[in-house]
Amino acid sequence: MPAAPIVEIDPLHPQPRVVERAVSVLSSGGLLAYPTDTYYGIGCDLFDKRAIERIYQLKGIPKTQELSFVCQDLAEISRYAIVDNAAYRVLRRKVPGPYTFILPATRLVPDLVLRRQKTVGIRIPDSPIALEIVRRLGHPLISTSAATPGGDVLIDAKDIKEELGHGLDLILDGGYKPNEPSSVIDLSGPEPVVLRAGKGDVSDLVV
Template identity: 80%
Template sequence: MAAAPIVEIDPQHPQPRLIERAVQTLSSGGLIAFPTDTYYAIGCDLFDKRAIERIYQLKQLPRSHELSFICPDLAEVSRYAIVDNAAYRVLRRKTPGPFTFVLPATRLVPDLVLRRQKTVGVRLPDSPIALALVRALAHPVISTSAAAPDGEVLIDAHDIKERLGHGLDLILDGGFKPNEASSVIDLTGPEPVVVRQGKGDTSDLLL
């Protein structure tokens, strides 16, 4: 299989025709790489089981590895996750931003992306490209780091093509992205718990 083409896209004002091209790829079961507010992600349609399986194969991940997905807004988050008042206050304060929120899943979430205890990892990134993709697709998009099987996180579109391009269908080049993971915040309990400190300020959650 030929390596995926690289398409340069404006990270702040993504061109609608390029978003449409990416959405057509996602709709037909394809995998794309795209920049977020943390690092490049590999994504597919949340409801395409075969595409999700392809992500596991491409990154050589165990099926126990948890995948997060991107929603365009809080209304969409509440379709796929159970958001109580306390969690909603955190989400309103922290989105869009470089955070992954662990929340109880609703029945709409496919089994393949359910975490332990039937939770999900949800992102609302501060990324015009990522948000344009999920709005245009009208489905959440799986978002997992563009990391090679050896664990190296790839921060440039050309590196992604070289290491992972054989398993991708399109690479959106939004420029160099520093290697910064999202902070993971568990909102399933009575108090927010910072599971992983990454990009983004979490100090106000620990009061």
């Protein structure tokens, strides 16, 4: 399979025709590399089981390793996760932003992306590109870092093409992305628990 084409996209004002091209790749079972507010992500349609399996294969990771997904807003999060008042207060303060939230899943979430405790990892990145793709797709987009099977995170579209292009269908080039992961906050229990401090400020959550 030839390496995926790279298409430039404006990170602040994504061109509608480029977004449409990305959505058509996703709707037909394809894999997309796209910029977020942290790493570049590799994504597919949340409801496409075969495409999700392709991501595991491409990254060389076991299916026990969880994948997160991107929602467009809080209303969409509440369709895929159970959000109590305490969790809602945290979400309202932190999104959109460089955070991944662990929340109890609703029945809409496919088994393949469920975590062991029936939770899910959900993001609303501060990224017009990712949010516009999800909005046009009409439902969430899988989000996992663009990394090699050896675990090296790729921060430039050309590197992504070189290392992973054989398994992707389209690469959106939104410029160079510094190597910063999201902060991971577990909201599935009575108190927020910071599982990983990354780009997003968590100083107000550390008890």
